[in-house]
Amino acid sequence: MFGSMHHQKYIQEEQKMEAIRKFACQPQLGDFSVHFAKHRAFQARIWSKLNVQYAEGYKCFVPYVGTTLPLTQR
Numbered sequence: 758m759f760g761s762m763h764h765q766k767y768i769q770e771e772q773k774m775e776a777i778r779k780f781a782c783q784p785q786l787g788d789f790s791v792h793f794a795k796h797r798a799f800q801a802r803i804w805s806k807l808n809v810q811y812a813e814g815y816k817c818f819v820p821y822v823g824t825t826l827p828l829t830q831r
Contacts, residue, residue, distance in 0.1 A: 791811075794811040795810075797811075797812035804820075804822055807822070
């Protein structure tokens with residue numbers, strides 16, 4: 758299961774980077790994305806004591822650390 762989950766995350770990251778590369782007029786976006794994902798992961802490691810390598814930023818109203826994004830109910 759872990760190998761499959763790891764592979765899925767790799768595919769998602771590649772899709773994200775491919776989408777970012779479409780912004781040809783802003784070639785630095787890919788580097789910025791990786792830089793800030795690693796910075797957020799550093800913060801997540803401190804707060805959670807988990808082995809986090811990359812972290813996405815999103816707005817939430819309650820602090821949360823987990824392996825998946827929480828679902829939003831409307």
